[in-house]
Amino acid sequence: MINLLDLAPADAELALRAFLESEGEPGYRAGQIVARLWARPVATFDEMSDLPVRLRSRLADAFTLARLSLVTSQASTDGTRKFLFQLADGQMIETVAIPDGDRLTFCISSQAGCALRCAFCATGAMGFVRNLAVHEIAGQVRELALLTDPLRATNIVFMGMGEPLMNWKAVSHVLTILNDPKGFGIGARHITVSTVGVLPGIIALGERREQFRLALSIHAPSDALRQQLMPVNTKYPLADVIAAAAAFDRRVTFEYVMLGGVNDQPAHADALATLARECQAFVNLIPLHPGGSMGFTPTPPQEIARFARRIRGHGVEVAIRKSRGTDIAAACGQLRVERIGRRPPRPADDHGEVQVA
Numbered sequence: 261m262i263n264l265l266d267l268a269p270a271d272a273e274l275a276l277r278a279f280l281e282s283e284g285e286p287g288y289r290a291g292q293i294v295a296r297l298w299a300r301p302v303a304t305f306d307e308m309s310d311l312p313v314r315l316r317s318r319l320a321d322a323f324t325l326a327r328l329s330l331v332t333s334q335a336s337t338d339g340t341r342k343f344l345f346q347l348a349d350g351q352m353i354e355t356v357a358i359p360d361g362d363r364l365t366f367c368i369s370s371q372a373g374c375a376l377r378c379a380f381c382a383t384g385a386m387g388f389v390r391n392l393a394v395h396e397i398a399g400q401v402r403e404l405a406l407l408t409d410p411l412r413a414t415n416i417v418f419m420g421m422g423e424p425l426m427n428w429k430a431v432s433h434v435l436t437i438l439n440d441p442k443g444f445g446i447g448a449r450h451i452t453v454s455t456v457g458v459l460p461g462i463i464a465l466g467e468r469r470e471q472f473r474l475a476l477s478i479h480a481p482s483d484a485l486r487q488q489l490m491p492v493n494t495k496y497p498l499a500d501v502i503a504a505a506a507a508f509d510r511r512v513t514f515e516y517v518m519l520g521g522v523n524d525q526p527a528h529a530d531a532l533a534t535l536a537r538e539c540q541a542f543v544n545l546i547p548l549h550p551g552g553s554m555g556f557t558p559t560p561p562q563e564i565a566r567f568a569r570r571i572r573g574h575g576v577e578v579a580i581r582k583s584r585g586t587d588i589a590a591a592c593g594q595l596r597v598e599r600i601g602r603r604p605p606r607p608a609d610d611h612g613e614v615q616v617a
């Protein structure tokens with residue numbers, strides 16, 4: 261059976277038209293059905309009340325609408341909500357919804373676990389399990405729109421579990437579903453793909469004609485330090501990542517997590533500013549969760565402010581990200597870790613090749 265939620269809206273419409281024709285039903289119904297997948301989603305064919313009852317049951321015989329099951333959710337006093345979903349094979353993934361004024365940003369996961377083992381990251385410590393399918397990534401956005409009190413994203417960031425550009429084939433389809441007016445209809449400039457610097461994926465993202473945003477996890481301004489924090493730096497060294505960012509024809513953001521006494525000294529700020537100037541990047545400084553992570557301690561807020569001023573002094577735009585949901589374990593991977601405990605990391609090789617469509 262075809263899972264309609266694994267298809268881009270145009271492909272779902274084609275599959276449905278062929279089906280409707282074989283059933284002797286009018287072709288315009290395909291558009292009605294597609295509208296109920298993402299834009300005005302319903303959980304089952306039976307709930308597509310604008311269709312004849314007989315057609316709804318025939319659709320259920322021919323197609324599926326795979327669900328993610330919500331295991332638990334937490335709400336922070338600042339309005340941030342975190343959701344833990346279980347997939348058909350029992351894997352758990354997380355999604356975070358972050359309100360900010362009239363914006364609601366969903367931070368979505370693209371892999372179960374992650375192979376890249378960044379030293380400060382709870383997801384990396386779990387090891388890689390598998391890539392998520394299209395319906396499991398886009399389904400996070402759909403499931404929150406199906407809640408009794410629906411949550412509709414205005415912005416999407418691929419900053420949940422996993423490295424999205426190591427699962428490019430699926431992520432590329434998901435970008436279409438998110439952006440297409442027949443999908444969620446979220447503007448491309450409101451959708452950010454965050455990567456450690458997977459070069460083939462950055463090129464593939466740059467080749468998309470939509471203005472999707474790119475965020476690069478830099479986290480250290482030299483190869484020596486980045487190597488310690490992010491083993492992937494061996495494969496994609498800083499100079500190559502910066503060159504890819506400079507070649508990307510849209511504005512790039514640098515993500516930089518502030519690790520007390522590790523990457524937060526004045527010399528780091530100067531070196532980071534030099535890199536940012538090379539590719540006209542905007543720098544986002546990310547305070548570590550107040551409880552620390554993986555043995556790292558947070559840089560105190562006043563030192564983060566000083567670090568930001570130093571970068572700004574080099575003529576580089578910089579912002580300090582607000583810590584959100586700090587009372588609910590909202591750092592990447594934490595809810596899942598709390599729920600099922602840690603598993604020993606697998607070697608990065610288990611992950612296989614970077615998939616580029």
Ligand code: SF4
Pocket residue numbers: 374375376377378381382383384385420421422423456592
């Ligand atoms: S920070 Fe991102 S890329 Fe690094 S281990 Fe965690 S999930 Fe993977």
